[in-house]
Amino acid sequence: MxxxxxxxxxxxLKILLESNGYTxxxxxxxxEGILVHGKDISLILLxxxxxxxxxxxxxxxxxxxxxxxxxIMSAIHDIDKKVNLFSLGAxxxxxxxxxxxxxxxxxxxxxxxxxxxxxxxxxxxxxxxxIDNDNFTASCxxxxxxxxxxxxxxxxxxxxxxxxxxxxxxxxxxxxxxENSADDNTLNVHISKIRKKLRECNPDTEYIKTIWxxxxxxx
Amino acid sequence: MxxxxxxxxxxxLKILLESNGYTxxxxxxxxEGILVHGKDISLILLxxxxxxxxxxxxxxxxxxxxxxxxxIMSAIHDIDKKVNLFSLGAxxxxxxxxxxxxxxxxxxxxxxxxxxxxxxxxxxxxxxxxIDNDNFTASCxxxxxxxxxxxxxxxxxxxxxxxxxxxxxxxxxxxxxxENSADDNTLNVHISKIRKKLRECNPDTEYIKTIWxxxxxxx
DNA sequence: TTAAAAATTTAAGACATTTTTAAGATATGT
DNA sequence: ACATATCTTAAAAATGTCTTAAATTTTTAA
Numbered sequence: 001m002x003x004x005x006x007x008x009x010x011x012x013l014k015i016l017l018e019s020n021g022y023t024x025x026x027x028x029x030x031x032e033g034i035l036v037h038g039k040d041i042s043l044i045l046l047x048x049x050x051x052x053x054x055x056x057x058x059x060x061x062x063x064x065x066x067x068x069x070x071x072i073m074s075a076i077h078d079i080d081k082k083v084n085l086f087s088l089g090a091x092x093x094x095x096x097x098x099x100x101x102x103x104x105x106x107x108x109x110x111x112x113x114x115x116x117x118x119x120x121x122x123x124x125x126x127x128x129x130x131i132d133n134d135n136f137t138a139s140c141x142x143x144x145x146x147x148x149x150x151x152x153x154x155x156x157x158x159x160x161x162x163x164x165x166x167x168x169x170x171x172x173x174x175x176x177x178x179e180n181s182a183d184d185n186t187l188n189v190h191i192s193k194i195r196k197k198l199r200e201c202n203p204d205t206e207y208i209k210t211i212w213x214x215x216x217x218x219x
Numbered sequence: 220m221x222x223x224x225x226x227x228x229x230x231x232l233k234i235l236l237e238s239n240g241y242t243x244x245x246x247x248x249x250x251e252g253i254l255v256h257g258k259d260i261s262l263i264l265l266x267x268x269x270x271x272x273x274x275x276x277x278x279x280x281x282x283x284x285x286x287x288x289x290x291i292m293s294a295i296h297d298i299d300k301k302v303n304l305f306s307l308g309a310x311x312x313x314x315x316x317x318x319x320x321x322x323x324x325x326x327x328x329x330x331x332x333x334x335x336x337x338x339x340x341x342x343x344x345x346x347x348x349x350i351d352n353d354n355f356t357a358s359c360x361x362x363x364x365x366x367x368x369x370x371x372x373x374x375x376x377x378x379x380x381x382x383x384x385x386x387x388x389x390x391x392x393x394x395x396x397x398e399n400s401a402d403d404n405t406l407n408v409h410i411s412k413i414r415k416k417l418r419e420c421n422p423d424t425e426y427i428k429t430i431w432x433x434x435x436x437x438x
Numbered sequence: 439t440t441a442a443a444a445a446t447t448t449a450a451g452a453c454a455t456t457t458t459t460a461a462g463a464t465a466t467g468t
Numbered sequence: 469a470c471a472t473a474t475c476t477t478a479a480a481a482a483t484g485t486c487t488t489a490a491a492t493t494t495t496t497a498a
Binding site for chain 2: 454455456457458459
């Protein structure tokens, strides 16, 4: 994801990256970047000289939201500022005007590190529901959910397929290890329990929608 | 590990890093760095202007041997060369003369990426549990714990991954040297014994949480 | 409007995993 | 080789989770 307010530079970066085999998403402000949903972002290129909110805040929120490497593009030469960005979770920076090859090299190094050393932070989000695959924990509205193994796997499946309908047989297939027995009420009971726990964290939202005769969906 | 042929700079780096909480190992050539055995290296600082073998070769071999982030220190401003180093697996570089804060920031950013084994300090803490790696001792609430070898390693693993769930198979893999046999009760018994010993030091806290069907976590 | 089908919820019993204890097996140090 | 500590195994008790069943509510379609 490219976050850069200058239209021309944004377009230029898009062309550079796509001609090097990457798929890109463009945003034109940090806040817009934070709002991006449902895209599989693996790295963020962030122009830190943005109007509006401070760069610090934006890095923190981007990190929290997308949890991927962030490379800062900046004209700032001041080292103190650099150090600050680093300590906030920025993973690297390039100073403008930057050399294309160097930028590509840094992007490559960051992406390589990810897949290479299994840092693949397996944290998923949907609205204010967060799934942490590594720790087998989930939270809603910042509150830890106390889920059993099946409940966790079921919620995880729904989050992984948020906005898509999960059929009952697909759920039985992936959460339980057998094909469904259609007259089985087990899944319904588990959904009921998850809903109850989500309600305790955030009473105002109905996360799981029932698709009659088909299955369930996060909406 | 610091790999730098200039004695003075090597010593200076050692002082800088150790005064910032890191433990260091010094080597004075790339080949010497490759030969280092038995040390728990988590990052390599490499001066690329070394006599003898080419930098390219050395990075590749260091990476192969130690499999950790490599930060290049170099006076080269030529971008093409930088790109080359990146594509060989270097994770970052600083140009000499470098700013100490920037170097520390880049080291921090690289280590932060790796979970658990960030700053290598021989003493680990979680709440009032303290692990002393050098002496193979542990304490809780200031009282020495009398732990067996497996108990110590198990508690150490939990402390290293505090707030994260350790799966049973991961524990068997790292504390015992074989994959788990799922019906095995050994781990449970060891957890039980550790809990009992922790309880004797501090009866009010339940340190080790059971993640049903998954494993354990310090919480 | 009404009957049938599907889904929700609750509670209880079935099932599975974990905890604890104790004893026998194995490893370690003198 | 002996004494000691540690580890593993086994079994029962405790606890957590899953499924089933039944009553209730919601939705669909005739």
